[in-house]
Amino acid sequence: MENHKPYDKQIGYSHDFEVEYRILTQSEGGRKTLPYQGIRWDFW
Template sequence: MKETNCWIPYEQRRGHRADFKVHYRFYPEAEGGRKLLPFQGYRSDFSYEGDDLRETGVFAIHPEFEDENGDVVLDLTSPVPAEGTARM
């Protein structure tokens, strides 16, 4: 399998558009957040306030980060922006 440094957007790979878009911000380490920013392809776990994690477990979401122009970030060699928009 040939390795590539270019992300293939979900819409192209899976044939459907994102369900919704979010504005995100990764908290810096000084605010109790991340030491390093993630790269495109990052998967995150989440839960809803009030969930009993022993019963529900956690959910996973697969954001597809966008650049400042609203285009999907294709570069897999650089971290995504610390703040911006992502397709979900």
């Protein structure tokens, strides 16, 4: 994706933490469409 800039390039310093996640399939009660590059997730 041409418009996507990694966090460290956009802000100028590295991230504070890393997140590992799994996207649930529709049959598991998750997304009906595939996620796309640059999507911003809300983590609590």
